[in-house]
Structure formats: structure tokens, C-alpha cells
Amino acid sequence: MSMEEKNVDELVKSARTIVRTSIILALATMTMVFVNTNPELFSSNDSSENEDLNKKDRDLIEDGIHVRTGLIDAEGMFVVIGNCTNCHSAKLVTQNRMTAERWNETIKWMQETQNLWDLGENQEIIVNYLVTNYPPKKSGMRRSNLTDIEWYETEN
Amino acid sequence: MTIVNISTRVSPTQSTLMVVISNYRVLILLLLLTGSFSLFSQDKETEMPFGKHEDMIILNDKPWNIESQPHILNDDVTPASSMFVRNNGKLPKDIDASTWTLTIDGESVVESKTYTLAELKSKFQHYTYQLTLECGGNGRKEFDPPAKGNQWSLGAVNCAEWTGVRLRDVLEDAGIKKDAVYIGYHAIDEHLSGNPDKEPISRGCPMFKALEDETLLAFQLNGEDIPLIHGYPLRLVVGGWPASASGKWVNRISIRDRVHDGAKMTGTAYRIPCNPLAPGEKVKDEDMCIIESMPVKSLITFPKTGKLIKTGSSLEIRGHAWSGDLEVVMVEYSIDFGASWVECQLEAPANRLAWQHFSANIKFPKEGYYEVWARATDANQTSQPMVLPGWNPKGYLNNACHRIAVKVQ
Structure with a gap:
């Protein structure tokens, strides 16, 4: 060769x-x-629970938003995540806008009827986080103006 | 051999490089392909769960609460893909319809009985009805001060075709004692806390409603098995009442000698103040009354809000109107914020408790911004309010007129 x-x-x-x-x-x-x-x-077919996420992904924050839950990154957020999102989605928290008084009532209701544990000192941290980052929105009207209208044309 | 010819002309190093590049080209190509496959698959992840229409809105994913929108509710009979989802507990899994049973029990049953699904289907006559189901909290989003709960806007309503057996036939087969007051359903879904002693929801209705022709134990939705998210394999369907009375995944119905006291029957759940309140006013639990028949309401399902139309052309509108246990007798539209109303064409319901379809052809007097408002009136001559109805702590029963924006230019 x-x-x-x-x-x-x-x-x-x-x-x-x-x-x-x-x-x-x-x-x-x-x-x-x-x-x-x-x-x-390769996992259970319960798509609503992301228990397989590793610690890093679970705590990931982008543009001031905690990616996994959609919560605003601010003081007390991880206390809210630890106490509020085990049973229900964070979406149920963020779509409700309440005063401290009404959040405290809601927490009492969850403790009386939904198996929520005693929050101790965390209750104040949680409620402060909620009223600071998700304050009640005032409409002050019996009907609001239509907003965010996406105008479109059709052929006919 | 070609390769020999090549290698005689270039050095082995150059040749190796060429072969490597040419082979890596294959690898690069494959990686690009898998890359785009991966991107495509990630797009799939943003698709709606449970085969829902892409314009549905997820309000909550634990538990699942998914809202529809007026423009995807235009069908006379709502397809499953546009039906709202209001779940209270965890979505059941691994349901085996072949071993499914339904038990009739309670203080006021003559003889407690258990039926397999097959027995229910073979023993009792089947009926099919179009039934309007609206969440008690539909429209909650508009209340001020804000009301607690999922912030439903317009889309927690539908009218699909349900097939099943009459609840009455099954209750009578087991026997109803004279002191019967209410029925309460029980289902297999699990409480969010995971506590097996707690039911996420267990509601019901008074005997007169339970014994109506249209109250079904349904096993089919629009001619097919009920989708899991809507209650497979057996759902109680109580048309015209808050949809929470229509229990999903039902495996037991209790005939009660008192008003059913299951989860979300008591306290403030699905209740409104017995007497009117000022917005934000406090009310005691014992002064809250259970919601029964839903109020008169309508929805403009065509066109989608935001339509731009040319001056001189007319606009065809379509929609549906319903009123709990009652029939709707008139639907009107207004393009001047209620200063004047014009009657729409209104169809009779396909059956009792089915929503009714309305349509109109609108001419606009001049260019500009308009809102088309619709207002339905029921057999009791009760109409929808243009403003929000009475405030209540849980934000139920907002039946204020629906409107769409139109611009003539």
C-alpha cells in the first residue's frame, strides 16, 4: 500500500x-x-404541577417577574410563593385586588374552610406584599369605557 | 476512484478538512432541522390545553378556570372547544367508565341504589337538550369594589347539546320520600389541599328543579363522550341555574330532607345578599340567599368588537339571549347609549332552557365611533340593566348589557 x-x-x-x-x-x-x-x-400526566423543575428554574426571575408564578419580584414574594401557591395558582392571587382588611378576611376564610395553616408573622409580610404590588383598582363607574379595542377591517 | 483522484491533487490535511467540513455540514443541517423542530414544538406548548380554542383566556391553572370570548360563542350550539371551564378542585385522572357507578342515597331516599354507567344507559330513556350553563360569577370583573374570585369577564356562558337520562327517572327508581327537599351531588374530584375528607364542591338544587324534564344525568356532549375537563363520564346538568349546580364527575346524588349543605352551598358561596346592599357594605352569612334561576342576559357574538365599517354600508349583528328558567321575549339594540332602542329578530329556543338567537341589520346615520348595545327582556318583562346591577360581596349575577365598539369611516 x-x-x-x-x-x-x-x-x-x-x-x-x-x-x-x-x-x-x-x-x-x-x-x-x-x-x-x-x-x-416519562412523568405523571398532571401538567399543572411542575415538581420536576430544579431549584434554579423554580426561583428564576426575569424583568422583575418570577417566571414560574408570574408574581412581581418584591419584598415578601418568596413568602407568598411558599404559603399561597401550594394549593392554588398564583393567578388566583394576582387577579384579585383587595385591601389589607379584605386580604386578612380572605386568609381567615382559607384557614377556616380550606386547610390553610397559621401564617404567624408571615401574614403581615404576605398582606403587605399583596397590597403594595397588587393594590385595588378604582373604576368609580357603574360601567367603564371600552378600552384596548383592536380595530379591524373585513372585506365586506 | 474519485477520492483517489482528489487526494492526488490535494494534500491529505486539506482533504481531511474537506471531508470533515462536508460531514459536519450534514451534522449542522441535522442540528438545524432538530432546532427548528424544537422551536415548532415549543410553539405547541403555548397552545390551549384540553383542545380549547386559541382565543380562550386562562384565568387560573390550579384549579383550571378558562374563559371564552363573545366572538367564539357565535355558534348556535357551543362546541366543546369554546366552552368555559370552571373547576374547583384537582382534575381527576385515570377514569374508567366501565367501572363507574352512581349511587342514589340520602335521608329522603326510599331505598339507596347503585347503578353502573351501563345500567343507567340501558335502563332509562335517553333525552337530548340544548342547555344554557352560565357561571354565577360571569361578569364579576366589573364590580367595584372588586369582588373576590376568578375575574370572569363575558365568556363564562355556553349552550351545548347534552344527552343523558332524566335525573327524575333515576331518583324515582330509587324512590323519593315525601319529606325530600333538595338534592346534592358528590363527585370524585380532589380538594386542592389534597385532604381526602374535603370535597372541592358539592352543590345541588331543590326537588322541583331536580325533577324537571330537562335536568339530566348526561353522558354525552354534542353527540360525543363528555370531555374529561367537562365532567367525563357523568355530569349532572341543570340548565338555567348557576353552572356550579351542574356537578362534574358525579358518582353520588343524595336526596336530602333539608337544603343541601355540601361544599360551596353554605357561607357566601353562590349566594347574594337577601336584601340590596350599598357597594362594599358588609353582610352577615345568614343574610345571604342561594342563587337559583340566572337573570336575563344577552351577548353579541358577531361581529367581534372593534369592527371598522365603510360609510353607507350596513352591519349585521348576531347573538344569543337567555334568562334562567324563563324564555326571552324580546331583544333590542341601541347605537346611541340607550336613548333609543330597535327590536331585533328573535328565534324561539330549540327547547326550554336553551339560549335563543337574535339578529339585526344596523344602519349608522353618520361617520364616527359607535357602541352597539344589546338588551334582552324575559317573559316576566324584566330587562337587562345598562349599568351594573346591585353590588354583592362575591360579584355574582352581573347581567348588565353587552356592547361592542364599531367605527364607521
């Missing part, structure tokens, strides 16, 4: 190896992507 033929032979071998490796890599990537985007394949 000449030097050149030997080189060519090695080249063909290395080329084959690279092709095989790349196919295996690509298939592995596709499998990982598929599994990532269809997590129910």
Missing part, C-alpha cells in the same frame, strides 16, 4: 466515523428535544 493509498484509506475510515457519529448525535438530539417537549412521556 502506497503512502497516498494509506492516507486515503484512513480518510475514508475517518469520514465514515464522522458520518456515524453525526447521525448518532443528531438522533440523540432529536430524542432529547422530543422528550423535553413531551415531558409527560
